[in-house]
Amino acid sequence: MKIVLISANTAQTPYPVYPLGMGIVAKALLDAGHQVVQFDFLHSGQSFEKLTQVLLSQMPDLVGISIRNIDNVNLASEQHYIGTVRQIVLAVRSSVKVPIVLGGAGFSIMPETILDAVGADYGIVGESESAVVDFVADIEGGKRPDRCIRAHNLVAPKNIGSAQYDSDIIKFYLKYGNMVGMQTKRGCIHKCVYCTYPLLEGRIFRPRPAVDVVDDIEVLIKDHHAGYIVFTDSIFNDDQGLFLNVLHEMKRRRLSVPWTGFIKPGNILEEHVLLMKETGLKAVEIGSDAASDIALKGIGKDFLFKDIISANDIFVRNGVATAHFFMFGGPGETKDSVMEGIENIIALPGTVSFMFMGIRILPETPLEKIALRDGVIEPGRDLLESVYYISPALDRQWLEKTMLEGFKDHRCCFFPADKFESSIKFLHQMGYSGSLWEMLSPNKMRRSQRSIHPMQKG
Ligand code: B12
Secondary structure, eight states: OEEEEEEOOOOOSSSOOOOHHHHHHHHHHHHTTOEEEEEETTTTTSOHHHHHHHHHHHOOSEEEEEOOOSBOOOGGGOOBOHHHHHHHHHHHHHHOOSOEEEESHHHHHSHHHHHHHHTOSEEEESOOTTHHHHHHHHHHTTOOOOSEEEOSSOOOGGGOOOOOOOHHHHHHHHTTTTEEEEOSEEOOOOOOTTOOHHHHHOSSOEEOOHHHHHHHHHHHHHTTOOOEEEEOSSOSSOTTOTHHHHHHHHHHTTOOOOEEEEEOSSSOOHHHHHHHHHTTEEEEEEEEEOSSHHHHHHTTOSSOHHHHHHHHHHHHHTTOEEEEEEEESOTTOOHHHHHHHHHHHHTOTTOEEEEEESEEOOTTSHHHHHHHHTTSSOTTOOSSSOOEEOOTTSOHHHHHHHHHHHHTTOTTEESSGGGGHHHHHHHHHTTOOSOHHHHHSHHHHHHHHHHHHHHHHO
């Protein structure tokens, strides 16, 4: 069968990210003997004309659309992406009369609602490397699949797919910091109340064989000239130590490539940080999420603010850039905890912090139930329009004003969180590799400001 896959993602916050999910689906379909063309809407310059050209020249039997984001989960400067998907579906319909199937993380969070909103034919919820192959076999065999397919079993770790990297598409994304995402495992065992990861990937960690992960990293470096790996796992340093297998395999192959990942505070050992550095670790995003013990408890974290301080400390002292993302206004948050949180963040040394106001309520998360209980939403509320939880003990205007005031004189504290984007774009254009927090970290900022000054004058 001939299949055109379209990545519908147009988000550029904090930077454009390579469509890894589409790549994995493409590889699974190619391996099953299908012809696959990948089309990236952002890379095309968001051009419906180019999309139509590809469809008319390929005349596919099936079109798949990958939906990564619903919105930008940022109440302080909202962006919505599903309208663009609807336009893409209309453009496909006016070019070819074939079934359209949706998939992707954003889609999987509210599948039926999105299917209705964009008017596609089918959807596959969750990880799809095997489900999509079965789906195509059904279509080929003349069977009519269910409209919304949910895979019953999670993909076995050894079958978690590699991506088919499209050389044109990857070149476009490498312009933004030379980075590509890489998944080493799926799932999350934690119970953060707002989070969709366990729903999307399951509630246990399923590690890919380390050899497969490192093979993929080598392909990215040798064949595509990627210079910076972003480990996309919900938590890189899982408590079971599965991450060590990947690091040992990198070390065994004497592979050191700049990388970053999400780090959970608590029990971080110096020897592990040193091993991370030996394999190329440059920066970490510490999964802090709330800035006081009250707010951490309210969102279901199993660590305290002192653990955030220690995690920050161990990386900073080893020369690794750190960043923290904090949400204010979650369950249990009070005016006092907001003030305490602002002080805690400002006092964190040698790091950058990005702040969000309110927490996006997503279906089937514990936060949805809390929001119903607290009267923040009413039963049956459509969560496709972005709805945010703000603790009933707080007033939105007060929270926004307090956060703006609290962080305004602190250049390593960003509120709204996307305030830094123009600096990122600028630094990427200047040829800087790597993640935003590495570039914005206090030490690097001092150096980069010195070096970019003459160009600004010129
Ligand atoms: C890593 C990550 C990031 C990293 C990305 C780093 C990088 N260079 O890649 C960073 C921190 C930069 C980031 C940023 C953002 N992210 Co993010 N991110 C993730 C995370 C944890 C993993 C994404 C990933 O790469 N997964 C691995 C790939 C292989 O999985 P996948 O894409 O889901 O693909 C599988 C299936 O979905 C399916 N599939 C995919 N496409 C298709 C197509 C078809 C046709 C079919 C049938 C199936 C299918 O099959 C694939 C293989 O099994 C997810 C949460 C999660 N657990 O999924 C959030 C997530 C995708 N992010 C999210 C959001 C909102 C954002 C931001 C908008 C946040 C912000 N304000 O900055 C930005 C947008 C970035 C951008 N430009 O698009 C949301 C999206 C949902 C929503 N609420 O809209 C998620 C789901 C988290 C959440 N809040 O629930 N993100």
